[in-house]
Amino acid sequence: MAARVIDSSGLESLLTALRRSGYDLIGPTVRDQAIVYDHVSGTDDLPRGITDTQEAGHYRIEERSDESLFGFNAGPSSPKDHLYPSHDELFSARREDGRIRFTATVHPNSPRFAFIGVRACELAAIAIQDRVLLGTEAVDLGYSSRRAGAFMVAVNCVEAGGTCFCDSMGTGPRATEGFDLVLTEVTPGAEYVIETGTSRGAQLLASIESLPAGPAEEQRVECGISNAVRQMGRRMETDGLQALLVDNPEHPRWDQVGDRCLTCGNCTMACPTCFCSTTEDRVTLDGEALRSRRWDSCFGLDFSSLHGHSVRASARSRYRQWLTHKLGTWHDQFGMSGCVGCGRCITWCPVGIDITEEVAAMRGQVS
Amino acid sequence: MLPRSFRLTAKSQETPDTFTLVFEDPEHGEVRFRPGQFMMIYVFGVGEVPISIAGNPHKTHDLILTVRGVGAVTNAICALDPGMVVGARGPYGSGWPLAAAKGRDLIIVTGGIGIAPLRPAIIETLSRRDDFRDLSLIYGARTPTDLLYKDDLLGWESSADIDVEVTVDRASSEWWGDVGLVTRLLPRVRFNPPNTAAFVCGPEVMMRVVARDLTARGVPTQNVYLSLERNMKCAVGFCGHCQFGRDFLCRTGPIRSFHDLAERMRVDEI
Amino acid sequence: MSLQSLQETAPLLTAMSIDGIEFLESVATEIQFPKGALIFDEDQTAGAFYLIANGKIGLEVSMLAREAHLIETLGPGELLGVSWLFPPYRWSWRARAMVATDVVAFDAEKTRRQCDKDPDFALHIYRTVAEEAVQRLHATRIRVLDLFPGSES
Ligand SMILES: Cc1cc2nc3c(=O)[nH]c(=O)nc-3n(C[C@H](O)[C@H](O)[C@H](O)COP(=O)(O)OP(=O)(O)OC[C@H]3O[C@@H](n4cnc5c(N)ncnc54)[C@H](O)[C@@H]3O)c2cc1C
Ligand code: SF4
Ligand code: SF4
Ligand code: FES
Numbered sequence: 001m002a003a004r005v006i007d008s009s010g011l012e013s014l015l016t017a018l019r020r021s022g023y024d025l026i027g028p029t030v031r032d033q034a035i036v037y038d039h040v041s042g043t044d045d046l047p048r049g050i051t052d053t054q055e056a057g058h059y060r061i062e063e064r065s066d067e068s069l070f071g072f073n074a075g076p077s078s079p080k081d082h083l084y085p086s087h088d089e090l091f092s093a094r095r096e097d098g099r100i101r102f103t104a105t106v107h108p109n110s111p112r113f114a115f116i117g118v119r120a121c122e123l124a125a126i127a128i129q130d131r132v133l134l135g136t137e138a139v140d141l142g143y144s145s146r147r148a149g150a151f152m153v154a155v156n157c158v159e160a161g162g163t164c165f166c167d168s169m170g171t172g173p174r175a176t177e178g179f180d181l182v183l184t185e186v187t188p189g190a191e192y193v194i195e196t197g198t199s200r201g202a203q204l205l206a207s208i209e210s211l212p213a214g215p216a217e218e219q220r221v222e223c224g225i226s227n228a229v230r231q232m233g234r235r236m237e238t239d240g241l242q243a244l245l246v247d248n249p250e251h252p253r254w255d256q257v258g259d260r261c262l263t264c265g266n267c268t269m270a271c272p273t274c275f276c277s278t279t280e281d282r283v284t285l286d287g288e289a290l291r292s293r294r295w296d297s298c299f300g301l302d303f304s305s306l307h308g309h310s311v312r313a314s315a316r317s318r319y320r321q322w323l324t325h326k327l328g329t330w331h332d333q334f335g336m337s338g339c340v341g342c343g344r345c346i347t348w349c350p351v352g353i354d355i356t357e358e359v360a361a362m363r364g365q366v367s
Numbered sequence: 368m369l370p371r372s373f374r375l376t377a378k379s380q381e382t383p384d385t386f387t388l389v390f391e392d393p394e395h396g397e398v399r400f401r402p403g404q405f406m407m408i409y410v411f412g413v414g415e416v417p418i419s420i421a422g423n424p425h426k427t428h429d430l431i432l433t434v435r436g437v438g439a440v441t442n443a444i445c446a447l448d449p450g451m452v453v454g455a456r457g458p459y460g461s462g463w464p465l466a467a468a469k470g471r472d473l474i475i476v477t478g479g480i481g482i483a484p485l486r487p488a489i490i491e492t493l494s495r496r497d498d499f500r501d502l503s504l505i506y507g508a509r510t511p512t513d514l515l516y517k518d519d520l521l522g523w524e525s526s527a528d529i530d531v532e533v534t535v536d537r538a539s540s541e542w543w544g545d546v547g548l549v550t551r552l553l554p555r556v557r558f559n560p561p562n563t564a565a566f567v568c569g570p571e572v573m574m575r576v577v578a579r580d581l582t583a584r585g586v587p588t589q590n591v592y593l594s595l596e597r598n599m600k601c602a603v604g605f606c607g608h609c610q611f612g613r614d615f616l617c618r619t620g621p622i623r624s625f626h627d628l629a630e631r632m633r634v635d636e637i
Numbered sequence: 638m639s640l641q642s643l644q645e646t647a648p649l650l651t652a653m654s655i656d657g658i659e660f661l662e663s664v665a666t667e668i669q670f671p672k673g674a675l676i677f678d679e680d681q682t683a684g685a686f687y688l689i690a691n692g693k694i695g696l697e698v699s700m701l702a703r704e705a706h707l708i709e710t711l712g713p714g715e716l717l718g719v720s721w722l723f724p725p726y727r728w729s730w731r732a733r734a735m736v737a738t739d740v741v742a743f744d745a746e747k748t749r750r751q752c753d754k755d756p757d758f759a760l761h762i763y764r765t766v767a768e769e770a771v772q773r774l775h776a777t778r779i780r781v782l783d784l785f786p787g788s789e790s
Pocket of ligand 3: 187250260261263264265266267268299345348349351352353
């Protein structure tokens, strides 16, 4: 179906139609001085007229001079928080008739999420998590059921933030796959060009009022996207990056970044692709044992623990593990980079460690 | 991903902190495995840890594990009494490459609890002895008291099929075996280096010096296999804990050739 | 006596010149130690050094109030004794046959004198002893790490 145009009431109808079809709407909204993904019920909950400024170790929301609903960039949360939540139960176990009876925690009634305003980099991050968690040998059941039901309403970025570099990573700012519908806000808060990615997207679009998009609107989409490309706050040279990292485990830069890194793990929590987890076991009062999965971070000392010690004791080795994995060995493991260029790890690092700067330094391009 | 329920049927104490436990799953029966594979053992409400299968690969009705109690889960396993139940899933990993050792001399070098994953390999090689040329086992432990599988060792020692050399780090003058590092015993066993395979399992430093020594004597790096140990939470490639450079050791299996590992084994804290 | 049968396994003899072998043969004596026999003891004069043909020898350190500690064992092809080569030519440890053991003993003083006369022979002797000592040093350093878990002996 060719591109259409909807206005703000069209957008409202779209959200309503999704809600009526039983979707739980997850969209950007302002909470605690940040724009995060949370439950929304309509366009009123979206961050109208709000933007963010982002720099290394810096994030502020501010008012815009217009009514834009999507005039901001990646915030501290991402769809990962809902598709692959930080806590998830795996199974319960009970002692019965001299055996342990295990019951996988099934998620038949897990909410069907409709994500509103998902960015290209986030769609790319979801594709990465699909590769990891829906692998051939084993499947994460919780992820799989939430993922299978999810509806994606993406948004093309027409502005880029101070820590964005999706352009370098080839993941954005234009959403090219992984969505049911994609919007481009061509007139802030008023007019959206809408394109379809799937037949269910097309069906939904057909159910609301829209007008065909003309060359002028399509031109404005292109302009907006080129504008975002021009505004990329960061860039990263990816040629030969895998070998650069894997072949230089003793580069002096690791010592320098290791001296700065607090090993707080903020970067891994904020990163939409980081998937590492640990498990937790507990017994309830009525004698049932529960096992759950919890996000873990390679920055934690316990992450690499063997009996009596940790393999990666120094901050240097943990940062090196993270970066080398993300941009290097991820290719060996999953045939793709583990970084989509969203910039979250830069923005949310309390000491402003910048993945793009670290790479440039490894290349000898930063003093 | 769901464990099966196993009941402990027998338990014997190997050393002050190490037990060999025999489990069975009356409901689903056997656990078929390749020597060197491991299981994820779940203790009710406590946690789950990787443990190598230590049994006879031809007697798969019993799931046999040798566990050293070092922490929450392993201590809980060692404290089980017959009749009690655990969960187990697997087997995982790829096992020792017995095919790569076929037609060659095979040297098994192991230290400490590292002999556990090699016990099935020794049993298997002895059961098809003609597939291999000279077969030897070099086994190191801290003291004579810390030697596992003493009955097996006696049996193997009295057999002409395998040359067994046992050494410890410290001993009183009562000890009849050797004292010294495992590598010191390499000159004692028969092997023709270019046509030799080696299976090595023990502390990482030990494996490094053994691999270096073997390759210096002319054993091809491709034929020297080491079994690495890393924290493992899931065993199926989800949790990220078992990474060793580019490998998820749970997916590739912790047993890798020295050829593949040598470069990474030079990097501290990798 | 002839050292031919040992030439393949003993690093001391491989690559030694014919003259060297002839000399060693002239100062060699075969000895059989029964299980448990004391070969030498701490502080005694090191009058000979030994090449092990068969069996096993333990180096012990006396613990005075308790039974002796075994610190290292030596087997076929290995050289027993380093102290004979350096002043004050006294043994540092105790050596005992752990099983019935055949050795070849070489006269220490005559060998030292031969070293003074024949630099090539001396080089070979010192090199062999140094290589052996370095290997044992490496192995000892690894053992100092106390890699294996377990109990006290
Ligand atoms: C492939 C594989 C095979 C193994 N086979 C055996 C075996 O046959 N017998 C045996 O006794 N032990 C074996 N181990 C080691 C055993 O898994 C650990 O001793 C066990 O995980 C310790 O857990 P814990 O809760 O008792 O100790 P704690 O110290 O309480 O554990 C704390 C944390 O560290 C992790 N951890 C601690 N030590 C290790 C370790 N050595 N390896 C991996 N993770 C560790 C635990 O999973 C846990 O997350 C094997 C390990 C691996 C990776
Ligand atoms: S590594 Fe940083 S920039 Fe890359 S995807 Fe993760 S958070 Fe975004
Ligand atoms: S890089 Fe920054 S955010 Fe990541 S662990 Fe280090 S200090 Fe924390
Ligand atoms: S053990 Fe979880 S990824 Fe390997």
